[in-house]
Amino acid sequence: MNAPSSASQHAAPLLKVEKLSKHFPLSTGLFGGQARSVRAVDGVSFDVAPGETLSLVGESGCGKSTTGRLIARLLDVSSGRVSFQGRDMSHIQGADLRALRRDIQMVFQDPYSSLNPRQTVGDIIGAPFLIQGMTPAEGRQAAVQELMRRVGLNPEHYYCYPREFSGGQRQRISIARALALRPKLIICDEPVSALDVSVQAQVINLLQDLQRDLGLSYLFIAHDLSVVRHISHRVAVMYLGRIVEIAGVGPLYERPLHPYTLALLSSAPDPDPDRAASRKRFVLKGELPSPVNPPDGCLFHTRCPMAQDKCRSEVPALRQVAAGRQSACHYADQVPAIAAG
Amino acid sequence: MSDTTATSRPPAAPVLSTRQRVMRQLLRDKAAMAASAVILLLVLMAVFAPLIVALVGHGPNEQFRDTGLTAGGVPLPPGSLFLLGTDVVGRDLFVRLVVGTQVTVFVAIACALTAIVIGVVIGMLAGYRGGLIDTLLSGFVDVVLGLPLLITAVALVSVYGASFGIMMGTIVFFTWGPVARVVRNLVVATKSGEFVDAARMLGASDTHIMVREILPNIAGQVIVYGSLLIPQVIVLEASLSFLGLGVPPPTATWGGIIAENQTNYAVAWWSILFPSLFLLAATLAFNVLGDGLRDALDPTAQRSR
Numbered sequence: 135m136n137a138p139s140s141a142s143q144h145a146a147p148l149l150k151v152e153k154l155s156k157h158f159p160l161s162t163g164l165f166g167g168q169a170r171s172v173r174a175v176d177g178v179s180f181d182v183a184p185g186e187t188l189s190l191v192g193e194s195g196c197g198k199s200t201t202g203r204l205i206a207r208l209l210d211v212s213s214g215r216v217s218f219q220g221r222d223m224s225h226i227q228g229a230d231l232r233a234l235r236r237d238i239q240m241v242f243q244d245p246y247s248s249l250n251p252r253q254t255v256g257d258i259i260g261a262p263f264l265i266q267g268m269t270p271a272e273g274r275q276a277a278v279q280e281l282m283r284r285v286g287l288n289p290e291h292y293y294c295y296p297r298e299f300s301g302g303q304r305q306r307i308s309i310a311r312a313l314a315l316r317p318k319l320i321i322c323d324e325p326v327s328a329l330d331v332s333v334q335a336q337v338i339n340l341l342q343d344l345q346r347d348l349g350l351s352y353l354f355i356a357h358d359l360s361v362v363r364h365i366s367h368r369v370a371v372m373y374l375g376r377i378v379e380i381a382g383v384g385p386l387y388e389r390p391l392h393p394y395t396l397a398l399l400s401s402a403p404d405p406d407p408d409r410a411a412s413r414k415r416f417v418l419k420g421e422l423p424s425p426v427n428p429p430d431g432c433l434f435h436t437r438c439p440m441a442q443d444k445c446r447s448e449v450p451a452l453r454q455v456a457a458g459r460q461s462a463c464h465y466a467d468q469v470p471a472i473a474a475g
Numbered sequence: 476m477s478d479t480t481a482t483s484r485p486p487a488a489p490v491l492s493t494r495q496r497v498m499r500q501l502l503r504d505k506a507a508m509a510a511s512a513v514i515l516l517l518v519l520m521a522v523f524a525p526l527i528v529a530l531v532g533h534g535p536n537e538q539f540r541d542t543g544l545t546a547g548g549v550p551l552p553p554g555s556l557f558l559l560g561t562d563v564v565g566r567d568l569f570v571r572l573v574v575g576t577q578v579t580v581f582v583a584i585a586c587a588l589t590a591i592v593i594g595v596v597i598g599m600l601a602g603y604r605g606g607l608i609d610t611l612l613s614g615f616v617d618v619v620l621g622l623p624l625l626i627t628a629v630a631l632v633s634v635y636g637a638s639f640g641i642m643m644g645t646i647v648f649f650t651w652g653p654v655a656r657v658v659r660n661l662v663v664a665t666k667s668g669e670f671v672d673a674a675r676m677l678g679a680s681d682t683h684i685m686v687r688e689i690l691p692n693i694a695g696q697v698i699v700y701g702s703l704l705i706p707q708v709i710v711l712e713a714s715l716s717f718l719g720l721g722v723p724p725p726t727a728t729w730g731g732i733i734a735e736n737q738t739n740y741a742v743a744w745w746s747i748l749f750p751s752l753f754l755l756a757a758t759l760a761f762n763v764l765g766d767g768l769r770d771a772l773d774p775t776a777q778r779s780r
Contacts, residue, residue, distance in 0.1 A: 206676060208672055208675060208676065231678070232678035235676060235677055235678035236678075239676060239677075240672075240673070240676045242669040242672065242673060243669070244669050247667075247668040247669045247670060248668075248669035248670055248672075248673050249670055249673075250668075250670040250674075250688055250691075250692070251692065252691035252692055253691075261674065261677055261679075262677045265674070265677045265678050265679045265683060266677065266678055308673070311673065311677075315677075
């Protein structure tokens with residue numbers, strides 16, 4: 135674990151997300167009725183510094199992928215602001231949006247559906263040049279083959295089709311495509327969750343090598359805490375569309391300050407059987423509430439073993455609870471005691 | 476199993492492109508090959524119709540009241556003078572069928588192509604954009620499916636008179652909608668693939684995504700649908716011509732020939748049998764070829780190469 139707890143926290147952020155929200159309207163049937171909506175992402179704010187990896191973690195349905203897609207502008211923002219290098223890009227269109235694509239790229243979750251089965255690897259990795267109307271100085275094929283070499287693919291497979299590759303190799307193709315335009319930020323939407331564990335480590339190592347060599351920033355979306363711990367500088371934990379805790383990776387794992395983070399860490403398997411046996415488990419009761427009809431007060435109170443009356447009535451704000459740490463729990467200071475048992 | 480080395484493994488067997496694989500599969504399909512032979516024969520017959528007419532020495536509309544009919548005015552059976560016999564007014568049935576093939580092949584290809592081009596363009600827009608155009612499309616197709624084809628054709632012909640244009644327009648009008656609906660559903664299924672998002676992420680325009688990313692993935696099914704549309708068009712053309720709503724006489728068409736001779740099948744069986752056989756052979760061949768294409772393009776059959 136050699137990740138610095140925060141890479142250049144004080145430098146101007148590369149990406150600044152402020153009060154970002156996405157509401158999906160529910161279909162109201164033929165005769166209208168009251169318009170309701172799902173708040174998939176509800177007032178999310180965070181920064182990503184140059185060269186930093188910020189991870190978004192949470193259960194499925196917590197809005198982490200939606201957040202990634204909003205920043206990628208694959209979805210339209212309902213409210214809030216997303217600034218890249220100081221410039222608001224949450225509503226830009228046309229040529230401006232096309233130009234932004236050179237700076238922000240994405241690696242998708244499914245290595246099977248993210249590559250067009252009718253195109254060769256050369257066409258897939260060369261597509262960024264074609265679409266952006268750029269011809270690399272050394273020619274498109276040479277540039278693509280250099281990218282293939284860079285991500286550990288054999289450049290001789292330029293004319294192969296995606297179906298001839300394994301899941302890990304396909305994810306390398308996807309990474310090469312994302313790198314082609316030399317972006318500054320790559321949004322990784324669960325890039326290894328569809329891969330075998332042995333292959334996951336290789337892809338993660340590749341991403342780390344690329345970050346070191348190219349100074350990339352990552353917004354890394356994941357539900358697997360062990361992967362996140364290895365690659366992140368900072369971690370934001372999401373629950374029902376909101377960030378409940380955000381902290382440097384070391385402090386967050388050592389001393390969580392939100393009961394939900396504690397529960398997530400507690401549910402992760404421990405590779406040491408002795409420690410696993412003696413460890414106190416902090417298990418959540420109940421199911422994730424429906425985001426259509428979220429609970430009053432703290433969204434987490436329905437499942438929180440620490441919940442008090444205040445939690446049922448008052449919404450806790452995400453607030454500074456220690457240096458470089460924010461938590462959205464009224465009783466954040468009591469969480470370490472609970473964790474110790 | 477995993478890619479433990481940093482470089483990717485070379486593919487084991489030489490991998491065929493989709494086109495090569497489909498061709499190989501088709502060549503092994505005997506029924507599809509026989510169907511292709513029949514289709515090739517019909518197309519050659521259509522292309523060389525003027526040559527055949529020149530070789531025989533008389534045209535499709537020449538009447539042979541003396542040599543083509545018996546003294547009692549009955550058509551001649553197939554023989555050395557008239558290969559497939561003569562029709563009710565003493566015209567050479569073989570020559571009329573050859574020229575009719577020309578009309579049929581032209582109408583089938585022109586109408587099917589037009590219907591597919593319109594269907595693909597509208598279906599892709601509806602499937603990709605959704606919204607109003609999608610609603611309009613499904614509404615329109617429902618209306619077309621509810622309209623009785625023959626009554627609509629009768630109405631059109633009674634207003635504008637029977638003509639080539641009216642017939643082809645009617646056929647295209649009744650066939651493009653279902654094509655558009657099929658394409659729309661294929662596009663809806665295809666556009667959910669993450670590779671579409673990946674292209675958007677690179678800044679691709681909607682046109683680029685539709686033409687370069689989605690179309691290649693649905694082209695196979697569209698080709699199959701097109702090959703199955705051709706026999707439908709042939710039958711429609713024959714039906715309209717049979718009812719006098721299609722190509723105006725005396726131009727020879729298969730449906731028209733059957734219509735002209737329908738009253739004297741008792742004395743001249745050949746004048747009904749041969750045009751019917753041509754019709755049957757053509758529709759059967761296109762249907763069998765379409766089925767073969769569908770099998771060859773079926774992704775589940777890919778492993779059996």
